[in-house]
Amino acid sequence: MFTLEDIDGVEIDRRAALYGPLADAVRELIDATIRTETDADVIRDVEATVRAATTRLRDRQIDGAYGVRFTPDGTGMPWGNAVVGLRNPIAPPLDIERDEDGRHHSRFTLGAAYEGPPGHVHGGVCALVLDHLLGMTASPGDKPNFTGTLTLRYRRATPLGPLHAEARIDRVEGVKTFVVGTLSDAEGVTVEAEGVFITPAWARD
């Protein structure tokens, strides 16, 4: 659900400072879960600890998924989002910046949790990141646009480590917005993407 929460900036900051570090800690735990080679009895003990911690968190919880919350001034809090969610340990999370000319870009690092081919980013994770970035680029301001098609061209495998993604609007034709973007490592582009985004009937001029 899109939910309106009657909270101010101070309260948003308080919540970010409370939930952000918990999600960060779980991100580290995810990495350690994949990579640990410690003794079996330690692993079983950690498993029990994690289950007990989960029970404590579930003592009071949202019914269903997080949704997207908005404050009265229109600040969006997509904190459960799988790519940018402050509260979602699956999200790297991406911090996306917008230039004055409308270009969007992000620098981020992907580790063991995002692996596909050995030592490399899963091709589908490249798609996940680019889908999100192109979608944000297609919907500047308050006009929503929904993904119609997304095409990815894999030039070469993307190594795990520091990466850079960027996207810009290529052209607008009626209700269709064409967005192009790339994922790159230090050596250059690894994946190219093009998305066609559609303005829904209810949001057209």
Place this chain on the structure above:
Amino acid sequence: MFTLEDIDGVEIDRRAALYGPLADAVRELIDATIRTETDADVIRDVEATVRAATTRLRDRQIDGAYGVRFTPDGTGMPWGNAVVGLRNPIAPPLDIERDEDGRHHSRFTLGAAYEGPPGHVHGGVCALVLDHLLGMTASPGDKPNFTGTLTLRYRRATPLGPLHAEARIDRVEGVKTFVVGTLSDAEGVTVEAEGVFITPAWARD
């Protein structure tokens, strides 16, 4: 790295029984981290517990990402994989079955951790799942094929909950294998995908 491990089926089963439940427990913790509304002091306490558990797991760990391990009989163990990895808490994980005719399919459930639009699967997560399924379908037997392009058509939003994905080879033209697939909920198809996979020069007949 692709690593050869000199272990038998009994040892593989032992490891799966050790690491699988830990990853499952962390998956539940991820969900609870997104959805908890419990008291601030509990959240801070759980965060400290998670950090301590991570330190214990990191006492001995793999240097870098998991890679893909193979046993002497050729059994693959892509346990760190972001979509199917038994040890990767980010992976749902998908259990993919192969029919006699080469069609691949999977039934799985996506919860709060995979959210994009409120109550719905992130479009990029749909891409992640389909990329993996189409890739597996394109590479039957021991002949590797790498993703050249992947095109996704979003027919409508995919709700969080039980889903079904399937893929089949449409045609083979020289070194190119064309694979098509779909993601569906109980009402029908939500996303269509087509992938073009390329046989690398070193693996051509």
